[in-house]
Amino acid sequence: MSKLNVIIVGSGLAGLTAARILREHHNVTVFERGDASTATGGQGIMIAPNGVKILESIGYDQNLAGAVPILGFRIYGKDGTVKEDIDVNLKHKFGADALAQKRADFRNELLRLATAPSAELGIKGSPAKMVFNSPVVALDPDEGVITLKDGSTDSADVMIVADGVHSRLRKVVIGQDGYETRKTGLTCYRIAVSVDDAKKALDGLPLPHWWEPEACKNRLSLIHSGDESARFVTVYPLSHQTFFNLSCIAKVGPTSKNDVDSWHADADLGQLADLFSDFHEPLRRIINASTEVKVWELQDLEPLPTWTRGRTILIGDAAHAMTPMQGQGANMGIEDAESLRLLVPGTPRQDVPSILKLAESVRKPRVEQVLSETRKAHSRLGVVERMARNWEFNSSYSGVEDALNARRKDEAEP
């Protein structure tokens, strides 16, 4: 059966998932501007049941990623006392757990799925070809031709643009300027701390309730200021419970700092410590002892007029960047990647544009609903409340075929 040639721009979370999905039946090449370890930070990422269901269907090994299943949610006051504890069996309810893992470990596992020998994964097809240190600087979306920084070109039957939140190629696909991400005024300081470092910082104080494994019970917890400032810290275990992720979110107001590439921007620890100086002492000590704190001014993107043009489709943050206030950004990218299963074995080259449009027609309305709910969380609610409110909608998605079947059923009903 003839295969399509596929080019993916960007080896982030969406691009690598797409590479794994498509390598089974097509020839896939991924162009990445960075090196093999790019797009990773030490901090955590939580993948919800909707994303995990898809990952499990492509052989994701949660043990290799050190992933910790999340078995419930908890809200704490800033004094460290429990306000609410929600025990949920996500696997039973939605068919998969939520998984918390280090971003770097997550991306490495996706890279393995995209590139490991097919026999190791028990699948057909060939590994995706990775081309690192190769920024794509131009694109002809109708013809499916890219130009690299060194001036060389390459072409494909399918062009997948997964170049992230600050996508350079987005405007070429939508055919107009003006769709850039905007800062929301919220700032997230991200820390990953090991158990050993936390114990050193606590200097004899016990591990906080939200951390100590017996008490933590694999919870994703939100420690909230409980006042109008709506400052909060989201905490969850990582790396087989040997690390903890702390995402400290506060309204700081946009800075004049260049926002491009700020995944890796170092934070001012003093500013962070001041912002959370009224929170309980163990948390303050852990924050103060952090050696690596990254800062990210939260940004999002207005819904785009289209994600597709010719034989090209935008996926992941390039299509729909959103803040982490529902923890759904990467999940949406994984769902986008899964929708490319519509490029079934033997798809003729001339059918590619209409299939990409079909994928967009499933994905875009759903993503816009998730974005709209995520934006509602910017003013007051934290990630845990917002996630709890939108559980059913977010987690019950089961892939593009199910979504299309549901749509056909709706359309057939009088």
Ligand SMILES: Cc1cc2nc3c(=O)[nH]c(=O)nc-3n(C[C@H](O)[C@H](O)[C@H](O)COP(=O)(O)OP(=O)(O)OC[C@H]3O[C@@H](n4cnc5c(N)ncnc54)[C@H](O)[C@@H]3O)c2cc1C
């Ligand atoms: C603080 C924070 C916490 C978050 N937490 C969560 C969470 O818990 N759960 C969740 O689901 N989501 C979360 N998100 C969102 C999630 O991180 C993003 O949605 C996700 O990383 C987007 O993946 P992507 O593949 O689209 O982009 P990226 O992962 O950013 O990858 C883009 C890739 O494209 C490459 N690239 C860029 N330009 C070019 C070019 N011209 N040529 C070649 N390569 C190029 C880049 O180097 C990069 O490797 C969080 C976001 C933030 C800011």
